[in-house]
Amino acid sequence: MSAAIAPSPADPMLPAPWRVRAVRRETADVATLDLVPLEGDAPRFAPGQFNMLYAFGIGEVPVSVSGDPADPTRFVHTVRAVGAVSTAIVAAAPGSVLGLRGPFGSAWPVDAAEGHDLLIVAGGLGLAPLRPAIYQVLAGSERFGRIAVLYGGRGPAELLFRDELAAWGARADVTVAVTVDHSDPSWHGHVGVVPALIKKMDFDPSNTMALLCGPEVMLRFTATALRGAGVAADHIFLSMERNMKCAIGLCGHCQFGADFVCKDGPVLPYDRIAARLAVREI
Numbered sequence: 001m002s003a004a005i006a007p008s009p010a011d012p013m014l015p016a017p018w019r020v021r022a023v024r025r026e027t028a029d030v031a032t033l034d035l036v037p038l039e040g041d042a043p044r045f046a047p048g049q050f051n052m053l054y055a056f057g058i059g060e061v062p063v064s065v066s067g068d069p070a071d072p073t074r075f076v077h078t079v080r081a082v083g084a085v086s087t088a089i090v091a092a093a094p095g096s097v098l099g100l101r102g103p104f105g106s107a108w109p110v111d112a113a114e115g116h117d118l119l120i121v122a123g124g125l126g127l128a129p130l131r132p133a134i135y136q137v138l139a140g141s142e143r144f145g146r147i148a149v150l151y152g153g154r155g156p157a158e159l160l161f162r163d164e165l166a167a168w169g170a171r172a173d174v175t176v177a178v179t180v181d182h183s184d185p186s187w188h189g190h191v192g193v194v195p196a197l198i199k200k201m202d203f204d205p206s207n208t209m210a211l212l213c214g215p216e217v218m219l220r221f222t223a224t225a226l227r228g229a230g231v232a233a234d235h236i237f238l239s240m241e242r243n244m245k246c247a248i249g250l251c252g253h254c255q256f257g258a259d260f261v262c263k264d265g266p267v268l269p270y271d272r273i274a275a276r277l278a279v280r281e282i
């Protein structure tokens with residue numbers, strides 16, 4: 001499994017100031033922000049890790065890194081406005097400053113997936129935490145077997161990174177399949193839920209790794225479909241979300257059974273969490 005990269009040894013609870021260099025509007029309520037440090041270099045991160053982003057005077061929330069791990073100049077984050085803090089982050093103008101601490105958490109097992117067929121399955125905003133893994137995999141695709149990116153959104157207007165999906169889909173070394181729950185006249189693609197795409201893929205279940213990120217109900221159904229297709233439970237990895245405060249394993253806010261999602265996760269193997277994932281209250 002890829003080793004996670006630890007946050008700076010300086011106080012991990014202290015946000016550093018980062019400038020918003022650019023903002024791209026992705027959908028009606030989602031924006032991608034490029035952040036550069038006011039001082040020093042951007043720390044390295046591993047695909048799957050997250051930062052705590054602080055909107056001054058409002059609050060701090062966990063947000064996965066969505067940029068290219070090979071680019072050491074910035075952190076890229078893709079955020080949906082759902083409440084006070086995320087709305088303030090999505091509204092941040094170029095030139096403004098946010099607090100940032102991290103990176104935290106575990107990583108997608110990209111290195112361990114070498115030599116395997118690889119299914120990367122995202123639902124909704126879940127494509128953002130998977131995008132760094134996709135960049136890394138596609139930069140060395142010859143090290144993997146068949147590679148597929150399966151992506152589902154509520155509707156065409158909610159799909160993220162459509163230009164990149166098209167560019168990836170045009171490559172010979174990756175299959176991209178996109179589906180929407182609800183179509184509109186602009187959509188000529190697949191309609192249905194993302195686990196239904198798994199049946200259409202050509203992969204060797206005895207030698208497949210799967211990386212999953214999206215709403216919890218999508219994770220449950222996708223993991224069940226993969227198990228049904230014969231993929232081993234310890235070859236399926238999911239990124240979990242829980243409310244967080246400290247992000248360093250101290251406060252217990254993110255506890256998920258025996259695991260702290262901030263420290264043991266967010267990327268966790270399905271065999272470790274399958275029983276807990278079936279219990280909605282956890």
Ligand SMILES: Cc1cc2nc3c(=O)[nH]c(=O)nc-3n(C[C@H](O)[C@H](O)[C@H](O)COP(=O)(O)OP(=O)(O)OC[C@H]3O[C@@H](n4cnc5c(N)ncnc54)[C@H](O)[C@@H]3O)c2cc1C
Pocket residue numbers: 050059061062063064065078079080081082083084085086087125128129240241242243244266
């Ligand atoms: C490891 C991790 C990575 C994340 N990565 C991203 C990302 O890349 N992009 C992104 O937009 N968001 C991401 N989130 C979710 C993000 O942290 C929440 O949307 C944010 O905390 C909401 O805060 P708020 O103050 O804006 O809204 P609040 O007022 O706190 O909440 C608004 C709504 O969002 C729900 N909510 C709040 N926090 C979470 C959470 N952690 N998980 C699920 N639902 C939540 C609440 O139940 C409520 O319905 C991530 C969360 C975690 C734990």
Ligand code: FES
Pocket residue numbers: 243244245246247248249250251252253254255260261262263
């Ligand atoms: S957020 Fe404090 S223990 Fe995980």
